[in-house]
Amino acid sequence: xxxxxxxxxxxxxxxxxxxxxxxxxxxxxxxxxxxxxxxxxxxxxxxxxxxxxxxxxxxxxxxxxxxxxxxxxxxxxxxxxxxxxxxxxxxxxxxxxxxxxxxxxxxxxx
Amino acid sequence: xxxxxxxxxxxxxxxxxxxxxxxxxxxxxxxxxxxxxxxxxxxxxxxxxxxxxxxxxxxxxxxxxxxxxxxxxxxxxxxxxxxxxxxxxxxxxxxxxxxxxxxxxxxxxxxxxxxxxxxxxxxxxxxxxxxxxxxxxxxxxxxxxxxxxxxxxxxxxxxxxx
Numbered sequence: 001x002x003x004x005x006x007x008x009x010x011x012x013x014x015x016x017x018x019x020x021x022x023x024x025x026x027x028x029x030x031x032x033x034x035x036x037x038x039x040x041x042x043x044x045x046x047x048x049x050x051x052x053x054x055x056x057x058x059x060x061x062x063x064x065x066x067x068x069x070x071x072x073x074x075x076x077x078x079x080x081x082x083x084x085x086x087x088x089x090x091x092x093x094x095x096x097x098x099x100x101x102x103x104x105x106x107x108x109x110x
Numbered sequence: 111x112x113x114x115x116x117x118x119x120x121x122x123x124x125x126x127x128x129x130x131x132x133x134x135x136x137x138x139x140x141x142x143x144x145x146x147x148x149x150x151x152x153x154x155x156x157x158x159x160x161x162x163x164x165x166x167x168x169x170x171x172x173x174x175x176x177x178x179x180x181x182x183x184x185x186x187x188x189x190x191x192x193x194x195x196x197x198x199x200x201x202x203x204x205x206x207x208x209x210x211x212x213x214x215x216x217x218x219x220x221x222x223x224x225x226x227x228x229x230x231x232x233x234x235x236x237x238x239x240x241x242x243x244x245x246x247x248x249x250x251x252x253x254x255x256x257x258x259x260x261x262x263x264x265x266x267x268x269x270x271x272x
Contacts, residue, residue, distance in 0.1 A: 019191065026194035035202050037231050038190060038247045045226065046187040068132045082225030082232070089233035089245065104203035104249070 005061040012054035019047035031100040033092050041085045049074050118157050123149040171270045175263075179223055182262070186228035193248055203249040204233070207242040207256055210264060214239065216271040223263050230255065 026039030052070045059070075117123045130145035131137060193200055211217050217239060221232040224244060234243040249255050 019187065022191045022194055026190070029194060031199065032202070034231070034233075034245045035200055035247055037245070038228065039194065041225060041231065045183055072129065072132060078226060079222075082222035085225045085231050086221065086233070089231055093233060100202065104201070104252070 001058075001061045005057055009054045009057050009061075012050045012057070016047045016050035016054065019050070020044055023047060033097045034089065034099055037085050037088060041081050045078065045081060048077055117150060117153060119153045119160070122153050126152055168270050171266065175266050175270070178262070178266075179226065182227045190228040190247065200248045201250060203246050203252065203255075205244045205246055205249065205252045205255050207244050207259060209235075209240055209242055210260075211267060211271065212239070213271050216267050217242070220259075220263055220267055224259060227263075230259070 023039045023044040027036050030036045030039060052074045055070045127145045127149040130148055131141060134141040134145075209217060209220075211220060217235065221235065221242060224230050224232040224242070229247050229249075231245045232242055233245050235241070236243070244255065244259075246255050
């Protein structure tokens with residue numbers, strides 16, 4: 001494996017790890033349920049994306065195969081993350097989860 | 111009876127078949143047989159859930175749209191990360207977004223895009239498909255959020271689906 005590939009893999013792993021960590025910190029730090037939805041759907045998308053990318057580079061660099069399956073995993077993740085966020089938000093609205101006081105606007109009833 | 115043996119959505123079946131070949135290690139008799147079976151079974155099961163196909167979709171505009179969304183995911187992830195780490199509390203807001211798109215598939219693509227791009231999660235669609243309820247993590251001005259979504263995502267989608 002070339003040195004360049006090694007650097008690229010390490011950088012992507014660190015970057016992805018940092019973003020996933022920030023997403024987790026967001027889960028703990030943000031004030032209410034709805035704001036906490038943002039952490040996992042966003043920061044982790046980029047985090048997992050770059051970890052997958054480093055995996056693609058690794059397997060291509062050691063010449064085993066080109067990692068199409070990793071790209072597919074990322075695509076599936078991108079397709080399912082919004083659905084789960086939407087389901088969580090709907091469920092929260094249904095049982096009337098309290099929002100923080102400084103939230104503008106209200107979830108509607110229907 | 112022969113309805114059951116057809117492929118109601120040929121493109122979906124083709125995508126499922128190809129995806130299965132890529133996921134399994136190399137082409138083999140087994141993977142082709144199972145791929146064909148899944149390509150037949152999944153569209154049959156999910157047939158009832160699919161919205162009607164729009165009359166005309168300009169699919170060639172899709173790659174540009176996907177690229178833009180990917181770029182936005184990366185750029186805006188930094189702003190959400192910064193917001194999480196900064197000591198200032200976020201200013202969350204519920205925004206009612208007036209939908210101009212009419213087709214259910216287009217609306218679900220827009221809703222997914224809104225959820226994926228950091229700072230906004232789409233929470234619900236009104237029963238008449240006219241309004242989308244969005245939760246914004248850090249919004250000072252509702253109109254700003256609405257304009258940004260309209261110009262960046264809904265306009266290209268409207269061009270695609272009309």
